[in-house]
Amino acid sequence: MPYDSIVCVKQVPDTANITGEAMKADGTVNRAALPTVFNPDDLHALEVALRVRDQYGGTVTVISMGPPKAGDVLRECLFRGADRVILLTDRRAAASDTLATSYILSCAVRKVGRYDFVFCGRQAIDGDTAQVGPQCAEKLGLPQVTYLEEVVELRDQTARLRRNVGNGWELVEVRLPVLVTVLDTAGLVRPAAARRVARFKRGRTPSELLIEVSRENPDARDEDKEREALRRAEGLRARGLVLDEWNLDDIGADLQWCGLSGSPTKVHRVQSIVLTKQGYTEIPATEAGVRQLIQELIVDHTLG
């Protein structure tokens, strides 16, 4: 029998290749100076969903919450085989912590409607929290299976899933629907298919079109820009190249649970630890020297 999957993906700054230039003087991160990538775990979540579809039939719908630039990762999903992609973008969702993010994503998943699986990457490399998946599961009232490495078997409305629990693995059985978070050890990810790249590379969300028009005609009046963006969208729509875009109203989100007001955690302070190293500090190899070194490492949180 066919299975329908929803995959949540995120576009993230490439934190693995960060340099001093990406840090502002106040110690915060200059996100604009960083290249963006498809969050690695999420690529595996997409792959697992595509394999389920390839083997059993069904559909794969991808949702990404983020600024309009996240259209990049949604096109990536189309290139690799997703059936439908949805950009979830709204300025009022900015500054959401993991709780607010999972609330917003859960509203979007509900709006998609029918599904057997929700797949998420285990965690995103900009925050490394691994919280959004389980929190979405709770908001949707679904069981959660974290750290998936393999969908072992699907039979009717029952799935057998193998999860890696760090010191070993477990094979669990669960009734669908279920939310699953996927590890990057879940096997190889397929590349983009050339035929699909040729077909979908011109796909755009409405807000991407508006940004393009504004860039080309910076002095035009706003209503003219909007009219031109709509005209371009009409041209693309006939070819199925307008990507879905939803805001918080479209998904019926209650604003008190979104953005800053929906976020119980607040960032109190941020310190940069990207080191601009010029030579090393020589520590006297004495007992006092060693003790002071250890204390310094505790104070700067290198040691707990």
Add this chain to the structure above:
Amino acid sequence: MIGVNRNGEVWVFAEQEDGALHDVALELCGRARQLADRLGVKVGAVLAGWNVRELAYRLIAHGADKVYLVEHRKLDHYQTQPYARVMCELIGRHQPQIVIYGATPLGRDLAPRIASEMKAGLTADCTALEVADVTDPKTKTVHRNLLLQIRPAFGGNIIATIVNYDRWPQMATVREGVMPLLDPDPRRQGEIVAEEVGLRDEDFPLRLIERHREPRKVNLKGARTIVAGGGGVGSKQNFQMIHELAGAVGGAVGASRAAVDGGFVGKEHQVGQTGTTVRPALYIACGISGAIQHRAGMEESAKIIAINWDREAPIFSVAHYGLVGDLNEVIPRMVKALKERQTGAADAAETADAGWSAD
């Protein structure tokens, strides 16, 4: 969520598997003890499972005043929803102000489910917890005695301090091995409070079909701290010192090719171009000269300490801290200093403000 409750206890989720407590539960008891003393409240540990009562005494010896014990045959093996049900029930009943969990695969599976149901804040993977007054920059309101939840973020490039003003409990997961394991005090007195939580069949949506546990492997990639030894360590016997330092700092053991070729340690420990490439928060290179092949595998570490008798060794060119001396003397001094750090980060901060002296 629960409201601000300044008389609330400081809670630890006591992770156990097959009747054995996870070390992180005991580490957290020690830190919770320090936080609770500062706040003038009690430490509670929540222990859920089946036939686990014996473990309560260890939690008490490590700092708990109360152990909330939930025993149920079906809690024998962990699964998310019933454990979350237990925690949410007890949090609602007793209104703790702080709840901390180990940032283990289990803790990171459980805590967000609870946070979502409680609509409370949660900070992942903390490396330090402190208590301080915090002023809200918008409203200028002063929030007294908040939990500062300190964690690396952005791929380890920044350290963020997170707070939760009023949607309590204040919750965090804490990495394994970063809070020192305090010596147990078997004379400590505590209370075991048996709790009933109604669990229904629908709270158990997962069926465990098969389970496989592996002994811990060398995990250089995931280690936050690596202590590596090189040819300068001299012998397999002497390499024991590297294992000791790694134990004291809670890190993994690495090695240069020279140490592997010398038979001091297995090849699975090798760091470098032909071994594993690592980028831990701290890399301690002991008796490693620092050939380019080795440096290529570790120079991205956030902090590097090099210990070598040879001032000209190339390892110092990538080091942030260098100790020129005999590692047979330096390493035991480090082990001793690490074992003395039992008062925790907050207290150390006050004494270390002076920084490096000029001598």
